[in-house]
Amino acid sequence: xxYEKLMKNSHVKLFKNEERQNSYLxxxxxxxxxxxxxxxxxxxxxxxxxxxxxxxxxxxxxPLIGSGGHGHVFVGASVPFGMVQAGxxxxxxxxxxxxxYHYSDSTIIGFAQMHLSxxxxxxxxxxxxxxxxxxxxxxxNGLVSKFxxxxxxxxxxxxxxxxxxxxxxxEMTSTPRVAFHRYTYPDSALRKGVVIDLEHGIGWDSPxxxxxxxxxxxxxxxxxxxxxxxxxxxIFFQTEFSVPILEVELxxxxxxxxxxxxxxxxxxxxxxxxxxxxxxxxxxVALSPVSMEKASENMDHELPGWHFNAVVx
Numbered sequence: 001x002x003y004e005k006l007m008k009n010s011h012v013k014l015f016k017n018e019e020r021q022n023s024y025l026x027x028x029x030x031x032x033x034x035x036x037x038x039x040x041x042x043x044x045x046x047x048x049x050x051x052x053x054x055x056x057x058x059x060x061x062x063p064l065i066g067s068g069g070h071g072h073v074f075v076g077a078s079v080p081f082g083m084v085q086a087g088x089x090x091x092x093x094x095x096x097x098x099x100x101y102h103y104s105d106s107t108i109i110g111f112a113q114m115h116l117s118x119x120x121x122x123x124x125x126x127x128x129x130x131x132x133x134x135x136x137x138x139x140x141n142g143l144v145s146k147f148x149x150x151x152x153x154x155x156x157x158x159x160x161x162x163x164x165x166x167x168x169x170x171e172m173t174s175t176p177r178v179a180f181h182r183y184t185y186p187d188s189a190l191r192k193g194v195v196i197d198l199e200h201g202i203g204w205d206s207p208x209x210x211x212x213x214x215x216x217x218x219x220x221x222x223x224x225x226x227x228x229x230x231x232x233x234x235i236f237f238q239t240e241f242s243v244p245i246l247e248v249e250l251x252x253x254x255x256x257x258x259x260x261x262x263x264x265x266x267x268x269x270x271x272x273x274x275x276x277x278x279x280x281x282x283x284x285v286a287l288s289p290v291s292m293e294k295a296s297e298n299m300d301h302e303l304p305g306w307h308f309n310a311v312v313x
Contacts, residue, residue, distance in 0.1 A: 058156040066118065068103040074117035075101045076159045077173045077180075083287055085115040086172040086179035087159055089125050091140065092203055098122040100202040108163065109144045110197055111170060113179045113285050114235065122203010123229040127237050127285060129181060129196055133166040133189035138251045138268040143195060158312050173312045177298040179285040182308050185275060192275040194283060196220065196239065199253070199266040204228035210267030214248040214260040220269055221292045235287060238295040242282035242306050247272040282306055 066073030076087015088108045089100040110128030145163040152161040160171040169184040185192045198210030205228040212222040221238040250257045252264035286299035
């Protein structure tokens, strides 16, 4: 009897142990299946994410949307949340020109480095550059050029247009604090240069004081103080050219001023360049709200080289 009870209890214990082992194995199998499913999900997500990163969605963007009607949208080259917005400026002929550009217009009087977009308020338009071929007068009527939209290219981070009067192809892109221009002059141009206009802004903007200084072989720097929607706005800049500067003519309005520097309310500089035949001119315009030295540091930090196409990409 004792032997039979012992054997019976032994069978019960073996049965229970076997059940525990089976339960443990089933739990392990379920855990492994869950782990494999999770790994497969993560891997599939990684593959989808990798594939999506190779698609450039900027190809679907039309930066001209909002540049007509009452849109007030800036047209030009910029990066998200950048200080620089490099693009064309037209005559201010009404409220619809608050951004400096309206699609119905066919004139350009310069390429400014700062614009507002969609605000309904006209301001900024600071540090306007205009490439020129031959003598021009330092007024807006003297700098103006016609253009047609068929010879204009606008895409995220890039703007270009052919100026009808001079035949110059003007292109621009930017980093957060540096505008990057590239000009292709016709071979027939006898003098190739750039005019810096510190007098004019956009809309309500009015100049208070401008400063220009020719500093070395390829650099012109300065600042512009203005008032308008933004009271007492100060912006400092440094421009650097990819080719040597032959001559800088400074003007207070249309009146010439001698020397290598000028402080005036209507400050202009005609910068004549040594451009080899079939060569292009690149211009970097670095900005700072602090000082000319900080503008120079921004250029050194963000755009030390001259690789225009790489910046566009």
